[in-house]
Amino acid sequence: MNFRNRIELTLENGVAHVQLVRADKMNALDPEMFAAILxxxxxxxxxxxxxxxxxxxAGRSFCAGLDLTSMGQTDRHREVPLTERTHGNANAPQQAAMVWRKLPIPVIAAIHGVCFGGGLQIASGADIKIxxxxxxxxxxxxxxxxxxxxxxxVLWRGNVRDDVLRELTYTHREFTGEEAVAYGFATHADANPLARAMALAQDIASKSPHAVRAAKTISNKWWDATNDQLLMAESHEQQRLMGSKNQREAVLAGLEKRKAEFGDP
Structure with missing residues (x-):
């Protein structure tokens, strides 16, 4: 499935591969790319x-950030102010990163080449970054x-140390993938991030989709919910899962030492 010649989406064995395909521009973010991501x-x-x-x-890089030429032309004629919330709690550029966090299923970013500015923020929306x-x-x-x-x-909070983020923001200093793991911007470093991400995604896709979605729901509340709210979130999700068809299948498959056959949500 193609979105505006900017995004290719394929779905196989429960894994959706969303690929930025403006390779000639290192997948820089122009208005069409923003629209395609949304x-x-x-x-x-x-x-x-x-x-x-x-x-x-696709190509040599994950995303080089904003295409300043096209975005500059657009900004001069912006009709919707950035302060207007057009996507729930976000504006459109924010939603391009937040949508991956808001999705009810896990998202894994595979980062190679250049990942600057807005590209880094989009990658940061993923649950896991390789x-x-x-x-x-x-x-x-x-x-x-x-x-x-x-x-x-929002997305760096709880992952990146405060003083490190301030330094990197104030200076716009480049850092490597290995440093990104140490700083909290990424989860794992791997010479083939896409292969590692696809293998991990297949592993996640083999688990009970209802349980995985419930775990993401709780995880998304983790940073800013109170203790009482998190305790209730655990109880609420567990109450829905216990005794459900997929939960019973998870137990039976484990006891019978076979591959589980889960139904879609």
């Missing part, structure tokens, strides 16, 4: 067969007289 995300909300998502970039050790990353916005405003501050 459309692909909306499609996945309504796709019950998708159990995990892999987010990657990065090439020699990838080049940067919180780039201050270089262009801007600030990170695509949900980065």
């Amino acid at each position: 459309e692909a995300g909306s499609h996945l909300f309504e796709e019950p067969a998708a159990r995990c998502v892999v987010l990657s970039g 990065v090439a050790p020699d990838a080049r990353l940067a919180v780039m916005e201050v270089k262009w007289g801007l600030v990170p405003d695509m949900a980065g501050y």
Whole structure:
């Protein structure tokens, strides 16, 4: 499935592969790319067969960030102010990153080459980030007289140390994939991040989709919910799962030492 010649989406064995395909521009973010990302995300909300998502970039890089030429032309004629919430709690650029966190299924980003600015924020929306050790990353916005405003501050909270984020933001210093893991921007470094991400996605897709979705629901509340709210979230999700068809299948498959056959949500 193609979205605006910017995103290719394939679905196989429960794994949706969402790939940025503006390779000639290192998948830089122009208005069509933003629109395509939002459309692909909306499609996945309504796709019950998708159990995990892999987010990657075609060609030499994951995403070089904003296409400043096209975005500059657009911004001069912006009709909707950035302060207007057009997608729930977010504006459209923020939703391009937040949609991956908001999806009810896990998202794994496979990062290689360049991952700058808005590209880094989009990758940060993933639950898990696999990065090439020699990838080049940067919180780039201050270089262009801007600030990170695509949900980065929300998505980095709890992962990236405060003083490290301040330094990288103020200086827009590049850092490697290995440093990204140490800093909290990424989960694992791997020489073949896409292969690692696809293998992990297949593993997740083999688990009970209802249990995985419930775990993501709780995880999304983890950082800013109170203890009481988290305790209730655990109880609420567990109450829904216990005795359900997929939960019974998980137990039987484990006892019978066979592959589980789960139904879609």
